[in-house]
Amino acid sequence: MTALTDSAAPARATWRDYLSLTKPKVISLLLWTTLTAMVMAARGWPGLWLLIVVGLAGYMSAGSAGVFNMIIDRDIDLKMARTAQRPVTNGMISAQNAAIFGTTLQVLSFVMLWVWGSPLAAWMSLAGFLTYVVVYTLWLKRTTWHNIVLGGAAGCFPPLVGWAAVTGDLNLFAWFLFAIIFFWTPVHFWALALMIKDEYREVGIPMLPVVHGDKLTVAQIGLYAIYTVVLSVMPVFFREVGAIYFISAAMLGGLLLQRSWVLYKHVMAGNAVERRVAVPLYLYSMLYLALLFVAGALDRVVFAHLL
Numbered sequence: 619m620t621a622l623t624d625s626a627a628p629a630r631a632t633w634r635d636y637l638s639l640t641k642p643k644v645i646s647l648l649l650w651t652t653l654t655a656m657v658m659a660a661r662g663w664p665g666l667w668l669l670i671v672v673g674l675a676g677y678m679s680a681g682s683a684g685v686f687n688m689i690i691d692r693d694i695d696l697k698m699a700r701t702a703q704r705p706v707t708n709g710m711i712s713a714q715n716a717a718i719f720g721t722t723l724q725v726l727s728f729v730m731l732w733v734w735g736s737p738l739a740a741w742m743s744l745a746g747f748l749t750y751v752v753v754y755t756l757w758l759k760r761t762t763w764h765n766i767v768l769g770g771a772a773g774c775f776p777p778l779v780g781w782a783a784v785t786g787d788l789n790l791f792a793w794f795l796f797a798i799i800f801f802w803t804p805v806h807f808w809a810l811a812l813m814i815k816d817e818y819r820e821v822g823i824p825m826l827p828v829v830h831g832d833k834l835t836v837a838q839i840g841l842y843a844i845y846t847v848v849l850s851v852m853p854v855f856f857r858e859v860g861a862i863y864f865i866s867a868a869m870l871g872g873l874l875l876q877r878s879w880v881l882y883k884h885v886m887a888g889n890a891v892e893r894r895v896a897v898p899l900y901l902y903s904m905l906y907l908a909l910l911f912v913a914g915a916l917d918r919v920v921f922a923h924l925l
């Protein structure tokens with residue numbers, strides 16, 4: 619009898635459950651764009667303390683956005699196999715406790731960025747948070763297939779946070795980093811959305827492949843891949859970066875276009891989307907962004923010391 623009662627009682631949430639609310643895997647790449655942007659801004663080593671404190675605060679801010687996203691979306695998350703086991707969704711953590719956790723993370727992060735980074739860094743982080751929670755999650759996600767393009771702007775703020783924490787300011791190159799992620803996000807997400815569209819359809823989320831089908835989606839992916847590659851190369855013409863970056867961006871971009879093209883041809887030929895053509899683009903999109911930002915950092919450090 620006791621055993622029965624015990625097993626029926628809801629499990630107690632652990633720190634791991636709270637950590638999972640912050641979407642750690644997704645944030646790892648957001649954080650990478652923050653830290654590498656700091657090196658680009660400093661044109662050298664920004665200092666271990668600044669890297670740690672901005673990294674931590676950046677994690678907390680984006681994590682807090684993830685927490686609120688899971689609170690707001692717990693009704694739809696419950697109906698999708700991929701998300702049903704999230705702790706707020708399955709009731710292990712109450713929405714109220716999650717909200718307290720998310721608010722604490724956001725407030726602490728704002729203060730940390732303000733004090734040890736710069737006020738602009740704190741505002742940029744808050745702007746990213748609000749764009750993800752209000753513009754994407756509350757407003758666009760359930761209403762239009764443009765959700766990814768416009769709401770995706772949230773993920774463009776991390777490099778601005780890093781840049782502003784180092785310089786207190788933002789220059790043209792920092793905004794290029796913003797724009798690169800802006801056009802990259804649809805490629806990243808729609809490649810994945812093609813594979814999980816049935817779940818989105820069932821819960822009524824108007825993602826592009828659900829609303830306009832696979833063919834329009836691969837065409838849009840191709841278009842955004844071209845925008846991404848062109849934008850990635852452009853900072854070279856403004857002399858913000860040099861040969862190391864240019865060669866890297868050209869090679870990385872070539873592969874992004876090639877993988878988009880393979881997916882495009884496959885779907886336009888009338889085939890159903892297969893994981894073997896969509897997964898490579900989805901996975902590569904993440905490697906693309908990570909390496910492009912490494913190339914930017916390397917280039918600006920090397921050329922700062924040569925010139």
Ligand code: HEM
Pocket residue numbers: 641643644645646647648651700754765766769770771772773774799803806807810904907
């Ligand atoms: C509107 C914008 C975006 C949407 C809707 C989106 C959506 C998703 C979804 C649904 C996944 C599947 C994994 C999961 O269930 O958590 C995913 C994975 C991922 N996303 Fe995004 N994403 C967006 C923007 C970004 C940005 C800006 C970054 C980083 C710069 C990013 C980095 C990642 C990473 C690293 C993964 C892999 C996580 C894993 O392996 O579990 N995403 N994204």
Ligand SMILES: CC(C)=CCC/C(C)=C/CC/C(C)=C/COP(=O)(O)OP(=O)(O)O
Pocket residue numbers: 641644648679680681683684687691701743744746747750772773775776
């Ligand atoms: C402070 C700052 C810079 C915040 C960054 C915002 C952020 C966490 C962007 C990542 C985008 C993301 C995980 C989208 C998935 O949302 P979804 O709700 O469509 O995915 P789901 O179905 O997995 O919940």
